[in-house]
Each structure stands twice: as C-alpha cells, then as structure tokens.
Amino acid sequence: MKILSRAEELTLLSVWRLGENAYGVPIRKHIIKMTEEDWSIGAIYVPLDRLTKWKFLRSIQGDPTSERGGRSKRFYRLTGDGYEALQRLKSIQNAMWESLPELGYNTLI
C-alpha cells in the first residue's frame, strides 16, 4: 500500500473531521485554518481526485441546493481503506519518531 503524501494525509483528515459536510469548499477552508497557510484549489482537488481513485474516499453527488443556485455538491466520505491508510501513516510516523536518539544541541548542525 502506498504511503500517503502530506497533502493527501491532510485532505483525508479533513474529510474525516468534517463528516457530513465534507465537500470541496469546507475541506479547503479547514486545511487553511489548521495549517495557517494558503492552499490553492488545485492543491485540494487533485488529492481528492487521486484519493477517490485509490478508493480511500468515496464521492457522492449531493442534491441540488438552492443556496448554490441549483448546483449540487460533491461530498466525500472516508472509506475503510482510507482509514487504514491514515493509521498506517500514523504508525510509520510514530515508529520514525521513536527510533530517534535523544535530541541534543550537539546533534544539530
């Protein structure tokens, strides 16, 4: 199984966090809020697309909404595979961190 990239990880986490309301706009907003950095639209939609293709996310087309002038939303849900991928990434990260020696000034350049 692939190791997720940072953007993919953040996207998956956002989808997970947003639950019922996980579609493009709030996902991007959430990521921007958490990272305090600007993320371009492409930086969100490309991973969303990829993750959907890998079946880490499932996309559902919502009903047309009046607030969007009759346009529907595309919602995303985290799948089992997606959850596993996140867990795996987390455990890899933990393992990496734990394998480090005690950090002291002498080891920094």
Add this chain to the structure above:
Amino acid sequence: MKTKIHKPPRTATFLLRRCFHEFDRDTFIGDFEEFYNEILIESGSFKADTWYWKQVIKSAPKIFSNILYWRTAMLKNYLKIAYRNLKRHKGYSIINIGGLTAGITVGILILLYVNSIFTFDRFHENSDDTFLIYKVRVTPSGEQITTDTWVPLKDELVSTYPAIENGVRMWGRGSIWVQGNDKKFQETVTYADPSIFEIFTFPLRQGSSGSSLIKNTMILDRATAEKYFGAENPIGKTLTVNYTEDYTVTGVIEDIPANSSINFNMLVPFENAMDISFVPDSGYDSSFLLTYIKLRDDANPNDLQAQFPDLIIKIWDKETESRTRFELTSLKDLNDFNSGGTANRYALILLLVAVSIILIASINFMNLSTSQSIYRAREIGIRKVMGAQKKMLIYQFLGESIFLTMFALILGVALATLLLPAFNNLVGLELEIDYFGNMTTFLGIIMLGLIVGIASGSYPALYLSRFQPVDSLKGELKNTNKGVRMRNVLVFAQFAISIVLITGTLVIWNQIDYMKNLDLKFDKENVIVMPVSTRDFENSNLAAENLKTFKNELRSTPGVLTVSGTSSIPGNYLGAFTFARPEGWDEESPLRVRFSVIDESYFETIGVEFVEGRNFDPDMATDRGGALIINEAMVKDIGWESAVGKLINSSQVIGVVKDFNYQSLQNPVLPVLHYYLGGENGNHRFIAAKITGDNVQNTIDALRDKWSSLDPTRDFTFFFLDDNLNMMYQSEENISKIVQYCAIIGIVIASLGLLGLASFTVIQRKKEIAIRKVVGASNKNIVGLLTKQFSRPIIYANLIAVPVSVYLMNMWLQNFAYRVSLGVTSFIFAGLAALSLSLIIVSYHSLSAAFENPVHSLRNE
C-alpha cells in the same frame, strides 16, 4: 446567513466549464462560486474577479488537454468507422473520391490560371498608381482606341500636372538584328527612359539599376544574357544593334514573370532612340511609343483624366479636342485592356466552369452518402442510444466528408502537379504551384478542400443525424420520399450543369470552326509568308539588290505562282493610320483609316477580287504615290456610289476591292487604303508567295536554298498564311479545350454518380421488383419503371439547361463581329447525349434487376 449569491464573470465561468467533464461539472463550478462569493464578501468584487480569472488562466492547460483527450478518443472511433465503411463499399468510395479528386484537380488548375490572370502586372510595387495613357478617337465608324503616343508627351504630362510623379516612354523596336560575342539574333530592342526602374519593379540580378541606363548602355534579361554570353559574365560586354549602335551591358534583370504585360529582353536608354534617323526629336507628328505615368499616392486618376481635354487643346487645337480623348488605364487592368476586355471575362468563364465541376462532384458525394445511409442507420441508432447528440453526429459525418475530401485533395494536388505542364501548354502561361513557399497558395488549396468537404458533407450530415434511433434499430428505415426527391433534384442539377458545359463546348467549337472556314473574301490557302525587309540588313542598298534577285528566283521556282512584297498581310495589318479627306467630304474632321503599302502582285497573291477599277500598274508613273486602292467598307463610310476616279487627299482612287477580312473575325471589316510602292523598299516587311500546293515540301526546300544563297547567316523563316490566321483564335481554342475537358469530366462524374445511385436503387427495390414479377409484370414493365425514375430529372435538366446555355453562349458570342447563330443542333445533341448516356447507365442495372429470378430475392421472406 448568505442572502444573495453573486455570480462570477460569465466568460470566465464558460471557460472554466470546459475544464470539467460533463459528469460533475456543476459541482465543481458550484465550489468555485462559493469561493468566489467568500472573497467577494471579504475583499470586494475586484479582488474576487481577479481571483476567479486567475483560476481560469491557471486551468488553461487542463482545458486543452481535456478537449484533446475527449476529441481524440472519439476521433479514433470515427476514423475507424469511416475506414471500415470505405472498405465495405469500395465502388461507392472510388466514385466518391475519384469525383472529388477530379473536381479538385480541375479546381486547382483553373484557380491557378485565374489567379495568374487576376494578378497580372500586380507584382509591380506601384501597380496601383501606374497608368498607361491611351487615346480614343471618335470616328464615324465608332471609337478607335490606340496606345501609341509621341516623344514629347511624357515630359509635357510630368511638367503640366503635379499629380503625376514620374513617367516613362517605352518603344519596342521589333525584328532588329543584334550581334555580339560572335552571335547574331533577331530581337525586339526596347528603348526606355531610366525612370522605368523607378516606376516598375524589375529587380536586377547583376549590375545596378538607377544610374545604369545611361547613354549607350544596355540591360538584358537573364535568358538573353545567357543566349549571347552563356556562362560568361555579360557585364561590360558590347552588343551591336542594327549594325550601327554599340551598347555596353551594365545590368541583367531577373526573368520577368509570365503574367506581365510589359516584357523586354534588351533595354537601352531612350536617349539613344533620338539618334535614329527616322525618330523625330520632338513634336506630335509621329506616335510610336507607349507612355506610362506614375501618380502620387493621393492623386485621383479620374480628376487627372478630366483635365486632359485642355492638354489636347494646348498641344493641337479645339477641333482635335472634339474628336480625341486621352484616357488612363491602370497597370492592374492593362492585361484585360490589351486583350480587348476578353482576358478577365475568359478567366471568369473558366472559374464558373471549375465551380460547376466541383459542384457536380460534391453532388455525387451527397447523393451517394445519403443513399448509402441505410447501411449506416444501425450505427447511427446505436450512437444515439449510447448518448450521442445530434450535434455530435453532424460533426462526425461532416468530419468524415472533410477527411475524404482531404484525401481527395492530396490526390488532386498530385494530379494537378502532374498535369500542370500540359495545362500550361493549353493556356500559354508558365504557371507554377509553389505549395510551401507561398502561403496564399497553400492556404488557398486547404481552403478549397475545406469548402468542398463542407459543401458536400453538410447535407448528408444533417440528413443522417436526423434518423430516429427506434426506426433505424428496428430496421424499418427505408429511403424516405423526401430523401428520394432531394436526390432527384441533385441529379437534375448535375445533369443540367453537364448539359450546359456540353452545349458550351459545342457552340465554342462551332464558332471557331466558323471563323476558320468563313469565306474571308481572299484565298488564304497555299500562301507562304517570309518576314523580311531591306531594313533588316546592314547595308539596305545591297539588301535591296539581293531581295530583288531572291524574288526573281522565287518567281522562276517551279510551284510558285506569284510573289509579292508588302507591308501587311492578313492577320498582321500594321497599326498605321492616316487621315483621309475624300473629295466632297464636308465633315469637319477627316476620316482616320488604316493604310498599307503594297506592290502590284499583292492582291493577286492573296486572291482578293476587285469590285471596280484596276490594280496598280508598275508602268504607270502616276500610280506611285498618286493612286489608291480602297475597300468597299471605305466606299460605304464615305458614302460614294462609285469610287473610281474620285480623289482622297489628292490621290486618285483607281480600284475598289471586296471587303476581305484582314483582321480577326472579332472585328468587322474596317476601311483600309492601299498605297503603291513597287520594287524593294523599307516599307515592305513581308514577301508573300502563292504556291500551287502540289509538292509543298519541295517548294519550301527550293525556297530555303534560294534563301541561303541570299544570306547564309540567317535562318530561313516563313509561315503559312492560314496557320497565321488560325493563330488569332488561339485564346478561343484554349478556352474551348478547357471547357471541353471540363465537360467530359463533368459528364463522367455525373454518370458515375448516376451509376452508383441506380445500382443502389435497384438493390433497395429488389423485393418490390420480385413481387411485381410474381404478380405478372413483364421485363419490359420493370425496365420501364426504373428508367422512368431516372430519366425524369434528366429531361427536366434539359429544360433548364437550354435557356441557361442560350443566355451564356449569346453573351460569349457578342465578342465576335462574325458569329454563328445558336443552332438547335448543339442543344439537341447535348440533351440527347446526356439522356442516352443516362439511359445506358440505368438500363444496365434495371435490366439485371428485371432478369433476376424473383425466387432469389424473395427466398428470405
């Protein structure tokens, strides 16, 4: 929370939409709109718009790749299906592509020709502002246009009118012997002012222009430079003109394009012409040169032309002004002007012919593709069921026809390239196809392909895309009545065009034949003409002796009947005019008539009969200068009952000859008068000999022998009078040949189309025919049934084609003073030819259908 949704810029949204596949386009656009609205609320509409547009620009690459991806995916399928269809119906495909190829080939060749005619003389940078000045003389027998002007006119014009920036005189002195580098040829030497290089665009290969045309220098064209000096450098070499004038070559120009009205091989300064004894230094007595002027950019030629009457009064007088006009013709119109207004008209006729052929080919395509539609009904049904929209199907079929046309275009270009030399021969031009060097040619040919493709593909595309999937999948789709009717209309159109072309060919043939065989009131057969004059020799006195001996020897040659020296022969009458004031003429202005200088044997040699009076007599001293022989037209113009004994300009009329056609039959016989000058003299430019016509080759050999004893350095040149006369109808012959080939191509394409259509109809109606036979129809009934269906449009085509051809051919025949009447035979022939051809084509299929055993057709039911 949100009260109102703000819409982002429309154009941007439109572009953005292209990024996404239809499938979830809306959700993405919705997301974008939400972002847009947020920025709008936070930072205002400008920021939001900018952001939105930035998104669009950033997505541009995606837009293109998206389009490309989806298009190519479908394109692959379209190409595959198109290819399979081509392969499956080989016959149709060959007829279709063959027809289109023929149409495109004809189109390319004729467009090249027309382009070259319409761009005649346009290669000069100043072609917009350069004009030839010519004079129009008003005479009782109509207006005469002549282009020859006088030595001082150019300077007079340039100094009088500020609108004229520059001018150039050009005088082509023909049939002059030029020697140099041990070579000797007869040339036309052009005397011109140095301003020729400022007015016209003749780029130099070698040497420098501007200053180079100073006195005693010469500029050659490339071919002439090679003729005299081969590979040597001609600059600085000397050529001798007419044994007396020495010129140093200072420049060589690039070859002049074939579509140029102004041509020269050897250019020398006009200054040198002033040294020639018979060239007047000044004054308005003798007109022999052409005057071109270049106007300032802002000058209006019409305003200038309006001022010319004053100039005529200044040069001559009020009386001259009342019967003379100066007019200007633009360099751009010069070719048409020189051809007497036929060049552009013929080019237009040919353009029309080319369009007709392309139309016939396109119609074939339409007919065959719509009739074949049955075979593709299922494909269309499936495509529609799978979600293809009508638009996509239209694109598909249009694309298919464009694809086929492009294939035909490649074949057509190859064929046109192959046929170009033959075509050049036919039209007498040096056309070239510069496919890649010249953007216009390249784009023009591509455009031709596209237009043909779209023209022939649009109807089938609309027709096919309209099929209802339910019908086509159930297999219930038959050719609708509407479709059949439309195809009949198209067949009708094809044959109407073909019949017009055939009649056109026949009428042109008739006219040429008529002109060649009309009784010209002289005997053009068996007359050998040798262009030679004492003026052509270094020592004209010695030459006169030699020519006299030559003529005497000719007279004693077996097979030669009479020998004559003359200034003009029919077909080559000099443009020499004189003002005649006949006895009792009370009009203010004199008659302006053409004249010729002949000896006593001239009329006998060309077999012209006298109406009254006698021929010139060398023994009558008064005949020399004091006597005239005129033609009937002149007697009629003056209004005399009998002319013999009357005076014209104090010379006595001693004879009147019949109105023999000394010019092309495009013109009526105009008044002409003949002066007498016997013996050898510089006025005679031809020796004409009437021969018996037995053993012509022997006679010619004998003449050649005599000639070489006269001057071994010169080749014996001669022509037959009748050949020379036929040359006058060259442009008519050319156009007739082109129209003829086009008529053949047109009828062949139309017939092939009909063949395809007939075979298809027979297949369609197989079962119907079988049932008809089972219930008792005879073979005759069946053949009649099918024949009727196809002959009806062709009969209608005849009905329309006849008046159209009558109108068009009458228009063409107006060019000729002597013309054939439009006989019914041409029309009957063309109509019957088209009808019988179509019957033969249709009967093949209808006969095979009639004789087919009904069991074979019906066994599946």
